[in-house]
Amino acid sequence: MxxxxxxxxxxxxxxxxxxxxxxxxxxxxxxxxxxxxxxxxxxxxxxxxxxxxxxxxENLVTSTGDTSLFNIGPSIAVISIFLSYSVIPLGDHLVLADLSIGVFLWISISSIAPAGLLMSGYGSDNKYSFLGGLRAAVQSISYEIPLALCVLSIYLHVIQ
The missing domain is CATH 1.20.890 (cAMP-dependent Protein Kinase, Chain A)
Structure with a gap:
């Protein structure tokens, strides 16, 4: 394997x-x-x-910024994406976690990434960085909604 x-x-x-x-x-x-x-x-x-x-x-954080939020935000975004790969089947018997709710788990785990983007922008305590993080999160969500609807429509068609 x-x-x-x-x-x-x-x-x-x-x-x-x-x-x-x-x-x-x-x-x-x-x-x-x-x-x-x-x-x-x-x-x-x-x-x-x-x-x-x-x-x-070098990561530069302002003196008034929240370094824990600023540093943990990208980690949350990356870890959620890597965890979402655990339920994707790569072959007939080649899947890391064979779950009956794999599609729903994939959608829910991958939708955690925008929270990491927001945390990074907010943790810098800079209005422009916060707006950039907000924009990145909104853009990520705007791509995830149609993707989730497409995947769920195929999934529901296969179940019937």
Whole structure:
């Protein structure tokens, strides 16, 4: 069970890196400028450089901000998304948690992510960051409602 999961995760990761590389190459050609093509052969290592840069960035919180809310918000958003993958079947007998209410659990767990976005914006004690977090949460919710309705309509059609 572990080998197919690792193969799937590795395949998705490589696919995302290829799409990232293609997006950079295409936008570089459209904008007619030299892009990050010198980071490894054909610019392949640019994704690794960008990921390292993001991991090593410093979190700046104002002195009046709530650091616990500011730090736990992104964790809640990411953990809820990773938990929602636990009920998605990846094959005939390849699912981490085989539940009878898997679809409803998936929708409910994935809808926790906007709360993490709001917490991050509010925890910074900055009105612009709060508005940005509010906008991100509203945008996330506006995508989740049609997605949930589509998934539930298919689910209810299959049950009948």
């Amino acid at each position: 572990l080998v197919p999961l690792l193969t799937l995760v590795l395949g998705i990761t490589i696919g995302v890196l290829v799409i990232f590389w293609l997006e950079r190459e295409i936008s570089e050609g459209i904008q007619q400028h030299i892009g990050p093509e010198y980071a490894g052969p054909l610019g392949i290592l640019q994704a690794l450089a960008d990921g390292t840069k993001l991991l090593l960035k």
